[in-house]
Amino acid sequence: MTRPAPRPGNASDSILYLDGVTVSFDGFRALNALSLLIAPGELRAIIGPNGAGKTTMMDVITGKTKPDTGEIFFEGAIDLKAHDEAAIAQLGIGRKFQKPTVFENHTVRDNLELALAGKRGPFATLFHRLSAEDADRIDQLLGIIGLAKSAESPAGGLSHGQKQWLEIGMLLAQEPKLLLVDEPAAGMTDAETAATSELLKAIARDHSVVVVEHDMAFVRDLDCRVTVLHEGSVLAEGTLDQVSAEPRVVEVYLGR
Amino acid sequence: MFLTRHLGPGGWWFLLAIAAVAVAVPYCNLVLPPAHPFHANSYIVSLLGKYLTYALLALAVDLIWGFCGILSLGHGAFFALGGYAMGMYLMRQIGDRGVYANPLLPDFMVFLNWTELPWYWWGFSSFPYAMLMVLLVPGALAFVFGWFAFRSRVTGVYLSIITQAVTYALLLAFFRNDMGFGGNNGLTDFKDILGYPLQAGSTRAALFAASAIALALGFLIARAVTGSKLGKVLVAIRDAESRTRFLGYRVEHYKLFVFTLSAMMAGVAGALYVPQVGIINPGEFSPANSIEIVIWVAVGGRGTLVGAVVGAGLVNYGKTVFTTAMPELWLFALGALFIAVTLFLPRGVLGALGDYVEWMRRQKPDPLAHIEAQRQARREEAESTEHFLALAAQARAEREAAPAE
Ligand SMILES: Nc1ncnc2c1ncn2[C@@H]1O[C@H](COP(=O)(O)OP(=O)(O)O)[C@@H](O)[C@H]1O
Ligand SMILES: [Mg+2]
Numbered sequence: 001m002t003r004p005a006p007r008p009g010n011a012s013d014s015i016l017y018l019d020g021v022t023v024s025f026d027g028f029r030a031l032n033a034l035s036l037l038i039a040p041g042e043l044r045a046i047i048g049p050n051g052a053g054k055t056t057m058m059d060v061i062t063g064k065t066k067p068d069t070g071e072i073f074f075e076g077a078i079d080l081k082a083h084d085e086a087a088i089a090q091l092g093i094g095r096k097f098q099k100p101t102v103f104e105n106h107t108v109r110d111n112l113e114l115a116l117a118g119k120r121g122p123f124a125t126l127f128h129r130l131s132a133e134d135a136d137r138i139d140q141l142l143g144i145i146g147l148a149k150s151a152e153s154p155a156g157g158l159s160h161g162q163k164q165w166l167e168i169g170m171l172l173a174q175e176p177k178l179l180l181v182d183e184p185a186a187g188m189t190d191a192e193t194a195a196t197s198e199l200l201k202a203i204a205r206d207h208s209v210v211v212v213e214h215d216m217a218f219v220r221d222l223d224c225r226v227t228v229l230h231e232g233s234v235l236a237e238g239t240l241d242q243v244s245a246e247p248r249v250v251e252v253y254l255g256r
Numbered sequence: 257m258f259l260t261r262h263l264g265p266g267g268w269w270f271l272l273a274i275a276a277v278a279v280a281v282p283y284c285n286l287v288l289p290p291a292h293p294f295h296a297n298s299y300i301v302s303l304l305g306k307y308l309t310y311a312l313l314a315l316a317v318d319l320i321w322g323f324c325g326i327l328s329l330g331h332g333a334f335f336a337l338g339g340y341a342m343g344m345y346l347m348r349q350i351g352d353r354g355v356y357a358n359p360l361l362p363d364f365m366v367f368l369n370w371t372e373l374p375w376y377w378w379g380f381s382s383f384p385y386a387m388l389m390v391l392l393v394p395g396a397l398a399f400v401f402g403w404f405a406f407r408s409r410v411t412g413v414y415l416s417i418i419t420q421a422v423t424y425a426l427l428l429a430f431f432r433n434d435m436g437f438g439g440n441n442g443l444t445d446f447k448d449i450l451g452y453p454l455q456a457g458s459t460r461a462a463l464f465a466a467s468a469i470a471l472a473l474g475f476l477i478a479r480a481v482t483g484s485k486l487g488k489v490l491v492a493i494r495d496a497e498s499r500t501r502f503l504g505y506r507v508e509h510y511k512l513f514v515f516t517l518s519a520m521m522a523g524v525a526g527a528l529y530v531p532q533v534g535i536i537n538p539g540e541f542s543p544a545n546s547i548e549i550v551i552w553v554a555v556g557g558r559g560t561l562v563g564a565v566v567g568a569g570l571v572n573y574g575k576t577v578f579t580t581a582m583p584e585l586w587l588f589a590l591g592a593l594f595i596a597v598t599l600f601l602p603r604g605v606l607g608a609l610g611d612y613v614e615w616m617r618r619q620k621p622d623p624l625a626h627i628e629a630q631r632q633a634r635r636e637e638a639e640s641t642e643h644f645l646a647l648a649a650q651a652r653a654e655r656e657a658a659p660a661e
Contacts, residue, residue: 126484
């Protein structure tokens, strides 16, 4: 089997559409004519060796980095290149960072409250009062991520795994249409990893989710379509078994 | 009420303390006879009144630095602008009682052979108009500055340096005679305010009380802001700015809001300062002044509001004592103080007090408490993992129960 061509398809029936996206840092191409299409409701795993450009891809989608060339469309028609981070978040794209970043001085509950969908302007937040529904929603999220007991403690005191879950909870609180999750299982124990993959699968039932991960057991657990990234472009795409059978993928992973 | 809903018991106590000071000092000055041991002479009243305006200024800096991480090294400029607006009103109040007895122009303009009042002096004979300018001029400068700086995402030390440059530029501008603000002499020789003579004890007492009220109001506003969800967003920006953006918050709008509010508070502080010290000159724009404000806040404890007030009081009291005893050493003492606080009291006097209280509490009971706490934490972590595994098992069961497609 030869290298698969970018899948035929167009922007209009996708939640996320990248075409020919290139990003260079001082001449080094972190993304090289990357094309990718995520269908609405899809759960997609992105794998690839370190430095393949996975995080850079998320930076480009969320407005942190502007691409040199290429197209990025959300829900078929929204040109993401024309928006900044805050606008893209408000459009409905949520992101979990590779290094867990929660607001350490805020309590777990406040972290979720800040993430909760709602008006984002300074005057709206100045006069904001937490509604009963919002409080219920926070309690529900605390249950889902298993942090109900730590709700009132500062997030800085959480364990690494708990911070990862809190960030996933914040992601859910945003009620995004598309979730970008960067290496959620990094640094977790096996049990935590298994729990995280179940959590993501549960989330994927009613969201579109893109997960970047190194851990092959984790990806197998997710049981979804896999895209292999290498040197800034797509090397292979298919089920995990299909892509693992590709000689080029084996070569990239096992060293040259 | 909106202003008091996040006040808490500590906040009420603090307000009560300010109210007590606002009543006690004028009482000791006006009612107690000069021979009484608690009599406060007019020098003391003006000195304490000056401290109150410094406390309000420190509060303004703590609001942006302590809660939003914006280290302004130019806040003295907003204080001075508010002071100049008040000074212009006081100059117009002099009327024809100046040395040149010119009914239309302040003395320094007559001296410069000016024949008419520059347009930017129009309206300053009106007290309400002057008070509006006390808020609007610093507010507008902060808004325009913030608009450019925050939108271009200038942060950290770069922002601090630019704020220093702004106050330095204003210092140079206000030194110039042709600016129309009295050059290096500034504005002085004030006679009265709202018709009351500035030298009168009752006027001084009233200005003192007004400063206390302004400080209390500033504290209420700052507490309302920091206690609201907006305040939580500010702290989020301080701790993880980029993360806050990815949650959909427009960081630049938040910074602009709080920076402008803070500049207006600084302006009010300056306006109350000028009638109590009797002069405003370009020296107030000096970059060193702005750095001193930051030291007050650092000494008191940033991000606590009350700490800013305490720090402003402590450092300025030290300054008063020092500059009478050995004036040439004050700057060295201030520098040493800053270094000492940074090294030994990183959370300021208030933070250290809090730590001490916490330590005392932990000293007393069960020596095994911390072991138990650790055990409890571990148990909770295990439980949350268990919860997850249960969730995982449940999800798996659900999937297996679902008919295969
Ligand atoms: N801001 C940046 N400046 C320079 N080089 C960068 C920057 N961000 C990423 N890179 C480089 O781009 C490549 C891809 O990085 P990244 O997207 O983080 O990879 P991955 O997440 O797949 O491990 C790496 O070689 C990295 O060093
Ligand atoms: Mg990465």
